[in-house]
Amino acid sequence: MSRIVKIILAANLIALAILAFIYPQLMVAPGKLIPGHKQLEADCFACHTPLLGASSELCIACHKPADIGRLTTVGLPITKPLTTTPFHQKLATQDCVACHSDHAGVKRFRQQGRFNHALLKKDTLQQCQACHKAPADSLHQQISGNCSQCHKQEKWLPASFDHSKYFVLDRDHNARCVTCHLGNDYSRYTCYGCHEHSLAKIRRKHIEEGIRDFDNCVECHRSADEHDIRGRGGERDGKKDGKRGRKEHDDDD
Secondary structure (H helix, E strand, O other): OHHHHHHHHHHHHHHHHHHHOHHHHHHOOOOOOOHHHHHOOHHHHHEEEEEOEOHHHHHHOOOOOOOOEEEEEOOOOOOOOOOOOHHHHEEOOHHHHHHOOOOOOOOEEEEOOOOOOHEOOOOHHOOOOOOOOOOOOOOOHOOOHHHHHHOOOOOOOOOOOEEEEHHOHHHHHHHOOOHHOOOHHOOOOOOOOHHHHHHHHHHHHHHHHOOOOOOOHHOOOOOOOOEEEEEOOEEOOOHHHHHHHOOOOOOOO
């Protein structure tokens, strides 16, 4: 009896294997294809390599990278592109299945819809606003480019930049970014954008203290508190020089 059962099971397995190759769209397909690929529902091997899965090489056979986002597969202009900027032409590698999946039974876009920026060419990685709209809040309206100085490509939030680590923006320094950072270059800054910090005045006071390098202000000053001063070794000098600092401030007034 057990021998008969084994024969039946083996026969069923063989039949299923044969059917999977003859009618793969019925036996193993996880779901319907997108409307644009509807004519391929009975031709799995138009996109899949046997036993290896979906193949980017087969995608490119129909979807020419140079035309994606611009022309259809039959060469007609795309009047309503899915993206505002065609970017497939800027990919370092044409790895279609890294982002796209066709069947409705699985996620259409892998990685929860997040695009893998590692696929882009190196020079394209700095051109964020070619594909992304700049945030409309008051801070970002002052900034163009340089997104990577605060944000990472893997995850937009939280922003990695903490201004307080460099300088505390209190009520006395509630200024536009361009006041201190000229030309949208946030790797540099100047404190001479305000009348309180004229170069001549800063130079005179610092030379009196024996300080010759007064360009890198935040090395010693981390806030508007004139008595909270850090030396070049990172030690606090505010308590030691508090009375002297207050007198100098009164003299300036």
